[in-house]
Amino acid sequence: MINIGIFDEHRLSLDGASKLLSDVEELKVAFICDEKVQLKAKMKSNPIHLLLLSMYDCSIKSLNLIVQLAVNYPKTKILIISIINSEEMILKTIKAGAKGFLGKESDFNDLIEAIFTLRNGHDYYSKSITHLLLNRYIKNLKEDDVTQKSELSTLSSRQVEIVKFWGNSFTNQEIADKLFISVRTVESHKNHIMQKLNLKSTVDLVKFGIKNNIIEI
């Protein structure tokens, strides 16, 4: 018997997944949950073998959740169900500690297969992503993931502050006034940021900010 927890912020998907799985022998749905805050409590009180985790975005917040769960409950395998099939998403979730990934093309059979694959101690990734491709990337990204994940953390708080203001359509002058520094300093900050992140245009900086959740769209 495999004990399973299901997390999905989408109530209906949660109900659906729960119903799908509860009819399967050898599986027991230990809990279902649709809020991040509840999830941690439920994990604490329910020992499960596997957590089904639905992801609808690739935000730092969502990834952090995986990291926390993976660290605090190393025995619980995390299986990601995602509407987004991007390579970025897959790599990030795996890097964060997920043991499996089901893309949007995956169906019920794939889910079952994934669950049992994980139970048997192996990883499971959507067929659409060949293992070869994956392994190649994972090897490369094991250490030098600096590029993506830690890019944000390479920015100092001051620098993030500047990007935030600027991302809210403030002019350099307005930012300068707000922070009691010279316009030239604001420019300097931006220059340093662009250099550090290796960005070519301000458009890229906006995208970076949005990607890293420091600019609201």
Place this chain on the structure above:
Amino acid sequence: MINIGIFDEHRLSLDGASKLLSDVEELKVAFICDEKVQLKAKMKSNPIHLLLLSMYDCSIKSLNLIVQLAVNYPKTKILIISIINSEEMILKTIKAGAKGFLGKESDFNDLIEAIFTLRNGHDYYSKSITHLLLNRYIKNLKEDDVTQKSELSTLSSRQVEIVKFWGNSFTNQEIADKLFISVRTVESHKNHIMQKLNLKSTVDLVKFGIKNNIIEI
């Protein structure tokens, strides 16, 4: 007996919803579908009373799908299931022709309630959104929805072209070279675009582009 079609690009949600509904008496799942292109064909060959339509974004493409279906199959009520609860999303889908909207907090009971409400000829919106609020907005937005929905369509193809290039980090000069026009013209285009969209900064333009799916993030 209510004939239902289910569309969901997320295969697992589709399976889940299908299973949830197929167990309900008085309901018959006429077809399920996970690709937009297939959907039109299935709609043509299967007369259904109600279409469950899962939406994971608020892009023009997705909204157009609703519009097309609503126009071509006026007898089929469209019920939106969405992970996004924003007022914008709700209003846009309703404007596009949907008759019901289930937010992410909706559960199976809400779904059933919604289905029967629609069958009875009424509209159904998530409880979380009070009807009062809705009606107020709908009245106001019936005509002057110009602000949001048609913002993209107010841009000419040339203007969209400019934004696209610029959104891919091309400089004005590069865009000018590519389109065989003067740099000044590129600037003019951008000026006109900003005016038309009533944007203050270029940052806003990037955001606009991303929101409207003409700039890839």
Place this chain on the structure above:
DNA sequence: CTTCACTTACGTAAAACACGTAATTCAAAT
């Protein structure tokens, strides 16, 4: 105590932006 990143700031030249003006074209409305 040295090193290194962070914050601050300026100089200069080039690019981009703001705002106005304007000619041509082409479709839609009258």
Place this chain on the structure above:
DNA sequence: ATTTGAATTACGTGTTTTACGTAAGTGAAG
């Protein structure tokens, strides 16, 4: 048939931002 209006093209002028270099003071880490 004529007018109206938006789209595309382009320039002028002044301001702001960017690119790139330089540099001083601060503070933490080694």
